[in-house]
Amino acid sequence: MPELVASTPGLYPLPDWAKDRLSSLKGHQKHDLIDGEESEAITAVYEEVREELIGDQAGLDLVVEGQARWDDMLAHPLTVHENVETGGIVRYYDNNNFYRDPVVTGPLTESGDVADELEATAERTDSLQAVLPGPYSLADLATDEHYGEGEFVEAVAEFLAGEVSQFPDHEALFLLEPSLVENPPTDGEDERASEAIDLVAGATDADVVVHTYWGALEEKVHAHLLDADVDAIGYDFVSEVDDNLYNIQEYGTKASIALGLVDGQNTLVESPETVRDRVDWITERLPAQEFDRITLSSNTELFYLPENRYEEKLATLAAAAAERTPEVNA
Amino acid sequence: MSRQAREQFRRADHENETFVLTTVVGSYPKPTWLNRVRELYEDPDHGFDEADWAEATDDASRLIANEHERAGLDVVVDGEMRRTEMVEYFAHRIDGYQFNGPVKVWGHNYFDKPSVVSEVEYGETWLVDEYEFTAGVTERPVKVPITGPYTLANWSFNEAYEDTEALAYDLADLVNEEIETLVEAGARYIQIDEPALATTPDDHAIVGGCLERIAKGIPEDVYLGLHVCYGDYSRIYPEILDYPVDEFDLELANGDYDQLDVFRDPEFTANLALGVTDAHDARVESVAEIKENIKKGLEIVPADRLTVSPDCGLKLLPREVAYGKTKNMVDAAREIEAEIDSGELDSRLRPASAD
Numbered sequence A: 001m002p003e004l005v006a007s008t009p010g011l012y013p014l015p016d017w018a019k020d021r022l023s024s025l026k027g028h029q030k031h032d033l034i035d036g037e038e039s040e041a042i043t044a045v046y047e048e049v050r051e052e053l054i055g056d057q058a059g060l061d062l063v064v065e066g067q068a069r070w071d072d073m074l075a076h077p078l079t080v081h082e083n084v085e086t087g088g089i090v091r092y093y094d095n096n097n098f099y100r101d102p103v104v105t106g107p108l109t110e111s112g113d114v115a116d117e118l119e120a121t122a123e124r125t126d127s128l129q130a131v132l133p134g135p136y137s138l139a140d141l142a143t144d145e146h147y148g149e150g151e152f153v154e155a156v157a158e159f160l161a162g163e164v165s166q167f168p169d170h171e172a173l174f175l176l177e178p179s180l181v182e183n184p185p186t187d188g189e190d191e192r193a194s195e196a197i198d199l200v201a202g203a204t205d206a207d208v209v210v211h212t213y214w215g216a217l218e219e220k221v222h223a224h225l226l227d228a229d230v231d232a233i234g235y236d237f238v239s240e241v242d243d244n245l246y247n248i249q250e251y252g253t254k255a256s257i258a259l260g261l262v263d264g265q266n267t268l269v270e271s272p273e274t275v276r277d278r279v280d281w282i283t284e285r286l287p288a289q290e291f292d293r294i295t296l297s298s299n300t301e302l303f304y305l306p307e308n309r310y311e312e313k314l315a316t317l318a319a320a321a322a323e324r325t326p327e328v329n330a
Numbered sequence B: 001m002s003r004q005a006r007e008q009f010r011r012a013d014h015e016n017e018t019f020v021l022t023t024v025v026g027s028y029p030k031p032t033w034l035n036r037v038r039e040l041y042e043d044p045d046h047g048f049d050e051a052d053w054a055e056a057t058d059d060a061s062r063l064i065a066n067e068h069e070r071a072g073l074d075v076v077v078d079g080e081m082r083r084t085e086m087v088e089y090f091a092h093r094i095d096g097y098q099f100n101g102p103v104k105v106w107g108h109n110y111f112d113k114p115s116v117v118s119e120v121e122y123g124e125t126w127l128v129d130e131y132e133f134t135a136g137v138t139e140r141p142v143k144v145p146i147t148g149p150y151t152l153a154n155w156s157f158n159e160a161y162e163d164t165e166a167l168a169y170d171l172a173d174l175v176n177e178e179i180e181t182l183v184e185a186g187a188r189y190i191q192i193d194e195p196a197l198a199t200t201p202d203d204h205a206i207v208g209g210c211l212e213r214i215a216k217g218i219p220e221d222v223y224l225g226l227h228v229c230y231g232d233y234s235r236i237y238p239e240i241l242d243y244p245v246d247e248f249d250l251e252l253a254n255g256d257y258d259q260l261d262v263f264r265d266p267e268f269t270a271n272l273a274l275g276v277t278d279a280h281d282a283r284v285e286s287v288a289e290i291k292e293n294i295k296k297g298l299e300i301v302p303a304d305r306l307t308v309s310p311d312c313g314l315k316l317l318p319r320e321v322a323y324g325k326t327k328n329m330v331d332a333a334r335e336i337e338a339e340i341d342s343g344e345l346d347s348r349l350r351p352a353s354a355d
Helices: A016-026 A040-056 A073-079 A113-124 A135-141 A152-165 A189-201 A219-225 A242-251 A272-284 A307-329 B003-009 B032-042 B050-071 B128-137 B149-154 B164-184 B201-215 B287-298 B319-341
Strands: A003-006 A084-091 A098-104 A129-133 A172-176 A207-211 A232-236 A256-262 A293-298 B094-099 B103-106 B109-111 B114-122 B143-147 B189-193 B223-228 B247-250 B271-277 B306-310
Touching (some): A003 A307, A098 B103, A135 A152, A135 A189, A207 A293, A232 A293, A272 A293, B050 B128, B271 B287, B271 B319
Parallel strands (some): B143 B189, B189 B223
């Protein structure tokens, strides 16, 4: 029987008190957003938030930092980089959310920004899970004015690998790759995307999960992704069931799998029973697969939710994984 | 509804034979004292009560409607002084909605995104009080902007309906009911705001289905507009021409009319409300500049089918800037009308040539 673990793709909502306090300290405009050189007062608020977010994850098997500081969502690792200029406010995928367009104007040298964030969380848990955008998505979210077509994704991958190599000890690394679904790579690009992911994954000994969402991967993109040396692929079973099942049935998947089973974009809270039923339903349809580990997760980042519902979603995931474990041991 | 219904908004003392209708999209900067008053009203430890709040919003509403009159607008709005955010305001008045707390839009900008937790139902009226008060303090016709059902559905969490479409259609029936009540109260210019269509253009058929429900049974003399902003219009044009509305209110000044070509082919058959001042630029455009923008509209429709307005709501601008833009826009429209009357300018212009 596979081991069931509860985790998330991170990017949590700020606690309501911090929304207010940071609004006052930082302001509401584009130039008020995080640039990597924030004041001590702002840093102190984020430290407090980090503590609280760790507490929220008491029942989860893997603990994320929560990325409360990521004003630009998945584009954050670039928008704080010294060789990146922030352009206009642009739409974040098909959501009513916006981020600053990172315009890469110089070499993507190592920055250490994400590693610094993870240090404090690493001291508080033995089950740290790091979260980064995958190289394909991060390149897709950015504008390249330095590298040129064909080289940019690899440059972003090398940058991310450099960041990972500075991370404190971590159990797992989630690479979020929604762009593989939302803006799929064309012929040739799909292979390069997979190689780029491989490059980032090679920078850590931890388990690497490439998490995809907002639908299912195109067949060929999925097939190429399986060539990357990662431990698991994550599938969004909230937004798309049939095509995800088809991909796994037809092409197989890694020895472990992550399942997006809880809706990160709806306040309707799933019960732990519902989540377990979904796991059973999916695994019954994949008789040829024997998983070492199944990670139960939300399909998307959780910042879309109000604070109360985000907390309830974490509790659902924790309970769903926990109640199954005794059965597994029995 | 009827596209000819716009003639009723020509003032008796309109100085030119040509009539380019001038109006605003809706929201307008709130006077600073109103924000202070809201804080008092929301403070449970303060004695400021419901009656005080009603008096304050009435004052603000009168102030802005009169400011619109002074700027010379043919059709005025009260600047949405009673409203907070464009989804929240309505969700508070519709049964079936629940609020859980703020969610992020971008940076530290949040909104209290509501959840639909049961079938939506029409409870209290939404805008009838706002309309009746405004109509009572101005001689000019008053436009009523209403957030459209697709945006109300798409910018809410949907816990109760099969999908956004089903929820949007139910909300459209409620919008229809509200419009009927507004029409009974005397409203003749209704504008449906659907900014969400710009974010999910593939859903244009759902918006069309919503508008069919909204327009059902609305009398001929009611003028119905649709406002869509900040998106790629090529993804919804020409499909939107099939919508049962008289006028499309479009944001084009912000992109310096780079999307104007979209509306040349096939021919634009509805009335056009063209954004001629940029709602996100705190610079007051000159009359001469705005006249050039109005001429862009004349490349799409003749003057008797053209309305001019700012790109979008003006609420984020300093109030004096909002006033300056509105005033210059009206002056520019009147000058264009006079030039058409005198034969100096054609009522319908050919596209500017590339050379």
